[in-house]
Amino acid sequence: xxxxxxxxxxxxxxxxxxxxxxxxxxxxxxxxxxxxxxxxxxxxxxxxxxxxxxxxxxxxxxxxxxxxxxxxxxxxxxxxxxxxxxxxxxxxxxxxxxxxxxxxxxxxxxxxxxxxxxxxxxxxxxxxxxxxxxxxxxxxxxxxxxxxxxxxxxxxxxxxxxxxxxxxxxxxxxxxxxxxxx
Amino acid sequence: xxxxxxxxxxxxxxxxxxxxxxxxxxxxxxxxxxxxxxxxxxxxxxxxxxxxxxxxxxxxxxxxxxxxxxxxxxxxxxxxxxxxxxxxxxxxxxxxxxxxxxxxxxxxxxxxxxxxxxxxxxxxxxxxxxxxxxxxxxxxxxxxxxxxxxxxxxxxxxxxxxxxxxxxxxxxxxxxxxxxxxxxxxxxxxxxxxxxxxxxxxxxxxxxxxxxxxxxxxxxxxxxxxxxxxxxxxxxxxxxxxxxxxxxxxxxxxxxxxxxxxxxxxxxxxxxxxxxxxxxxxxxxxxxxxxxxxxxxxxxxxxxxxxxxxxxxxxxxxxxxxxxxxxxxxxxxxxxxxxxxxxxxxxxxxxxxxxxxxxxxxxxxxxxxxxxxxxxxxxxxxxxxxxxxxxxxxxxxxxxxxxxxxxxxxxxxxxxxxxxxxxxxxxxxxxxxxxxxxxxxxx
Ligand SMILES: [Zn+2]
Numbered sequence: 001x002x003x004x005x006x007x008x009x010x011x012x013x014x015x016x017x018x019x020x021x022x023x024x025x026x027x028x029x030x031x032x033x034x035x036x037x038x039x040x041x042x043x044x045x046x047x048x049x050x051x052x053x054x055x056x057x058x059x060x061x062x063x064x065x066x067x068x069x070x071x072x073x074x075x076x077x078x079x080x081x082x083x084x085x086x087x088x089x090x091x092x093x094x095x096x097x098x099x100x101x102x103x104x105x106x107x108x109x110x111x112x113x114x115x116x117x118x119x120x121x122x123x124x125x126x127x128x129x130x131x132x133x134x135x136x137x138x139x140x141x142x143x144x145x146x147x148x149x150x151x152x153x154x155x156x157x158x159x160x161x162x163x164x165x166x167x168x169x170x171x172x173x174x175x176x177x178x179x180x181x182x
Numbered sequence: 183x184x185x186x187x188x189x190x191x192x193x194x195x196x197x198x199x200x201x202x203x204x205x206x207x208x209x210x211x212x213x214x215x216x217x218x219x220x221x222x223x224x225x226x227x228x229x230x231x232x233x234x235x236x237x238x239x240x241x242x243x244x245x246x247x248x249x250x251x252x253x254x255x256x257x258x259x260x261x262x263x264x265x266x267x268x269x270x271x272x273x274x275x276x277x278x279x280x281x282x283x284x285x286x287x288x289x290x291x292x293x294x295x296x297x298x299x300x301x302x303x304x305x306x307x308x309x310x311x312x313x314x315x316x317x318x319x320x321x322x323x324x325x326x327x328x329x330x331x332x333x334x335x336x337x338x339x340x341x342x343x344x345x346x347x348x349x350x351x352x353x354x355x356x357x358x359x360x361x362x363x364x365x366x367x368x369x370x371x372x373x374x375x376x377x378x379x380x381x382x383x384x385x386x387x388x389x390x391x392x393x394x395x396x397x398x399x400x401x402x403x404x405x406x407x408x409x410x411x412x413x414x415x416x417x418x419x420x421x422x423x424x425x426x427x428x429x430x431x432x433x434x435x436x437x438x439x440x441x442x443x444x445x446x447x448x449x450x451x452x453x454x455x456x457x458x459x460x461x462x463x464x465x466x467x468x469x470x471x472x473x474x475x476x477x478x479x480x481x482x483x484x485x486x487x488x489x490x491x492x493x494x495x496x497x498x499x500x501x502x503x504x505x506x507x508x509x510x511x512x513x514x515x516x517x518x519x520x521x522x523x524x525x526x527x528x529x530x531x532x533x534x535x536x537x538x539x540x541x542x543x544x545x546x547x548x549x550x551x552x553x554x555x556x557x558x559x560x561x562x563x564x565x566x567x568x569x570x571x572x573x574x575x576x577x578x579x580x581x582x583x584x585x586x587x588x589x590x591x592x593x594x595x596x597x598x599x600x601x602x603x604x605x606x607x608x609x610x611x612x613x614x615x616x617x618x619x620x621x622x623x624x625x
Contacts, residue, residue: 025337026561026601028329028378031519031610038557038573038603053568053580056559084326087381102393106416110393118389120381142393 029085033057036124046128057081060095061128064182065135069160073098073167074182077109077131079124089118092127097177099166101138101149105175109134110144147173194219197248200489209488218487222248223294226486229315230254231304231331233280235466236321236357238270239475241284244319245292247483253315255300255307256281267468304330312352313338317482319355321475325384328356332369332377336521339372344524346372353492355481357474360385360464362502364474367512368481368493371521375495375512378520383512387462402450405442406459409435426461435460473499517608525599525612533589533596533617538569541613542585545602553604560600562593569600589615 026034033056042048049060061077075098080091092114093107102110111130113122143149152159162172169179201218228249230241233256244252260268260275260283270287271280285299300307304327312318312334322328332354340350354369356377369376394400395408414424414435425431436456443451457463477497484490496512499505516522528544530536538558545553558569569584569592571577584592594600596617603610 025333025599026559026566028333028520030559030561030566031601034557034559034571034601035519035603035610037577038571039605040573042574048574048576050574050577050580053571053577054566056566056568084329087325087329087384088387104396104412106412108392108396108412110391110396112391114392115389116391118386142391144393144396146397 027083029081029083030056032086033081033124039123040125040128042128043132045132057085061131063132063135065132068136069138069163070098070100070135070167072182073135073180075135075180079127086120086122089114089122090124090127092131096180097166098180099145099148099163099172099175099177100134101140101143101145101152102134104144108144110142194248201487207490209484209491212488212490218489219248222483222486223250225251226317227251227253227315228482228486229312229318230321231318231327232256232321232323233268233270233284233299234258234264234321234323235267235468235471236359236475236478237280238268238284239471240319240321240357240478241288241297242270243475243479244482245288245295245297247479249482249486250295252296253298253300254281254285255302255304256284257301257303267466267471304334309334309338315352317353317355317485319357319478319482321357321471321478323358328358328377329381332371333520335369335371336376336523341524348373353485355478355485357478359466359470359474362467362470362500364470364499365497366474366477366481366493366499367496368485369495373514375514376518376521379515379518380496380512399442399446399448402439402443402448402452402455403459405446405448405451406435406439406456408442409438410460413438424460426457432457432460470499470501473501519610522609523612525614527614527616529616529618530589531618533594533615536589537586538589538592539585541600542570545604552606553602554606556602556604558600558602560592560594560598562598567593 037056040048045064045066047062049062050056051058051060057080059079061079063075063077065071065073074096076095078093078095082088082091092109094103094109095107097105109131111127111134113126113130138152140149140153148159148162151162166172166177167180169177171177197219198216202214202216204212204214226249228244228251230237230244230252233241233254237254237256241252241254256279258280259277260271260280262276265271265273268280270284275283279299279301281299281301285297288297289295318331318335320328320331335352335354338350338352340347351370351372354371355366356369357366358364368374390404390407392411395404396412399405399408410424419434420431432453436451436453439451439456443449481493484492493509494511497507497509499507514521528541542556542558545551545556555572557571557573559571560567560569568577568581570581594615596615598615600613600615601610602613
């Protein structure tokens with residue numbers, strides 16, 4: 001342990017060398033997101049869009065699954081990274097209307113690492129893989145769209161037809177889905 | 183009042199016994215002297231961040247220990263619910279600045295004190311302000327704010343040839359409480375674990391799985407959280423963001439939560455609980471604040487006087503059931519995103535000619551760095567700017583034109599910092615630009 005101040009250099013005012021530029025520093029959240037983004041290793045089914053390249057805290061992820069129920073679809077997610085990242089997870093919403101057991105009409109996504117299982121060691125990459133997995137393995141156990149979940153557990157063929165119908169644009173279970181084919 | 187012979191007063195005798203005599207627990211470098219008390223009373227500048235439950239206690243403790251040059255900063259105003267524990271405030275102060283009322287109270291009550299209030303956000307001030315202090319003590323309820331102060335103090339560090347200049351270290355004493363639990367820690371920026379090194383220690387906000395609150399709610403909190411997360415954005419009743427301080431908003435959430443709770447037969451939704459869930463409030467306990475603030479003030483005293491070895495470095499306190507404390511040494515993270523950053527200086531002869539490309543090439547080609555595909559960002563007038571990022575095609579395409587721009591065209595100036603991230607290192611690197619042209623003051 002050091003002794004920080006010797007009494008000789010007790011006067012603080014005026015002793016410091018003024019340094020040019022009072023630019024604000026990058027926040028810890030910004031430091032971390034820059035690193036996350038530089039290390040992003042996107043699967044070939046995923047792409048990103050940055051409406052403002054200077055703003056790394058707000059961007060979109062586009063997933064075009066190449067297998068599973070959602071093959072040929074194109075799904076857009078918005079990411080909002082807050083000032084408390086990575087203590088808190090980013091806010092992720094699905095902007096594409098999708099017939100999916102774990103995504104609701106408002107674009108809320110039920111993915112554990114986006115809420116209760118988030119940890120600061122996780123990165124944007126972890127979320128990308130989590131979202132991609134949701135399209136490969138929709139999970140009827142954790143439903144946000146209950147009807148879709150019930151169909152998936154009772155009859156996979158009907159579920160598949162419903163997904164196709166929704167992706168082409170049309171009504172499923174009284175709800176209209178916009179076309180989202182690639 | 184304001185007597186400069188103040189340190190001669192009898193009321194400081196107890197401090198003199200500690201500061202003017204050696205003892206078995208003294209810091210090895212401690213030299214007993216009457217100058218130390220003078221230092222505390224005349225020169226030592228302490229910044230108290232936060233004038234809430236902890237801040238009031240810390241401020242009172244510090245002035246009664248002889249500190250006089252104290253600044254206190256808080257952007258909040260006094261609310262009725264503060265009055266049970268934030269004892270520097272009275273009913274008539276409701277709506278006034280906490281920092282101003284607290285400073286005023288202390289200055290009137292304790293003779294010779296100069297508490298300077300700042301009714302501002304911590305982010306309103308820059309390094310020139312924070313640099314003035316010997317010690318910063320935080321009593322905050324926000325992790326964002328803590329991380330900000332921590333980042334600021336780390337950024338004030340000076341390195342010469344990669345070696346920390348210890349005179350640039352401003353110790354941070356940080357207290358935090360949550361109900362009957364609290365912690366206090368001493369951070370020597372650049373030397374011991376910082377807030378960012380131990381970010382995983384902060385308890386995450388309580389969250390519930392979305393599918394549970396949507397489909398199988400069991401707790402009253404599940405119902406409230408559902409209304410907050412799903413129903414509010416969907417119905418957007420007031421065409422604005424949810425504000426936990428807006429009674430109309432809270433009432434709306436309360437009513438909808440009651441409806442939802444009735445639907446699932448869940449008892450226990452109350453207005454207070456709704457307030458708590460919406461604002462994420464954990465009830466403050468006055469005694470916990472008092473204990474943690476006492477520890478923080480003692481640490482400030484120990485650091486300022488060297489009369490004792492400071493806390494090393496993280497203390498937890500819990501009085502839920504009996505009293506429990508435990509102290510351990512939180513470890514500095516070698517790849518901490520904040521405190522492991524050692525700025526490197528790059529000298530620039532002519533910023534009107536030097537292009538960003540030259541810096542990029544230096545990073546990839548010079549034996550000193552040998553980076554693979556560095557990403558470069560900076561901050562200009564408080565706004566982040568992506569200089570060049572190659573990891574994503576869309577960003578690479580948009581930022582590539584920057585490579586052929588000069589530093590001046592990019593808005594970079596003398597002293598600007600460029601953040602460099604690269605696969606070859608878990609650490610972010612900071613490049614500080616040093617312009618030679620027009621450089622009068624340096625050397
Ligand atoms: Zn650190």
